[in-house]
Amino acid sequence: MGKDAEFLNYIFQNAKMGVTGIDNIKDKIYDDELKNIIATQKKEYQKIADEATKLLNDLGVSEKEISKMAQVMTYITANLELLKDDSTSNIAKMMIEGSNKGIIEINKNLNSYNNMNQNVIKLAKKLLATEQHNIDELKIYL
Numbered sequence: 001m002g003k004d005a006e007f008l009n010y011i012f013q014n015a016k017m018g019v020t021g022i023d024n025i026k027d028k029i030y031d032d033e034l035k036n037i038i039a040t041q042k043k044e045y046q047k048i049a050d051e052a053t054k055l056l057n058d059l060g061v062s063e064k065e066i067s068k069m070a071q072v073m074t075y076i077t078a079n080l081e082l083l084k085d086d087s088t089s090n091i092a093k094m095m096i097e098g099s100n101k102g103i104i105e106i107n108k109n110l111n112s113y114n115n116m117n118q119n120v121i122k123l124a125k126k127l128l129a130t131e132q133h134n135i136d137e138l139k140i141y142l
Helices: 003-028 032-058 070-084 090-112 118-141
Strands: none
Touching: 003 032, 003 070, 003 090, 003 118, 032 090, 032 118, 070 090, 090 118
């Protein structure tokens, strides 16, 4: 698999992890405004995942789904955290921490992959901007 496909799969998985993370906590959100913000963020993650899928298909490659083990671990971790504290503030903190991890990984990948297709770089930067925007939106709930 080429570098473009590897990076696109990373972008796809990062965005899908955002969708999965939101799905894991959305039923625990009681603040209607936060619920709307999180729903909008989920739609943006899904758009990015779909765009990564399209670019992968253009390369003749299929996307690699997140492993079931990673999905289960994310679910268990989120639910254990919410058992301790299901406040709006803690939910915002959890989402911000997830976005921070995403930002670190996106930057790491942008720095390690050279001579990438400009559409791949553009999508990576869109995901990076989305993660930062999500953090900025959630800060008021801390």
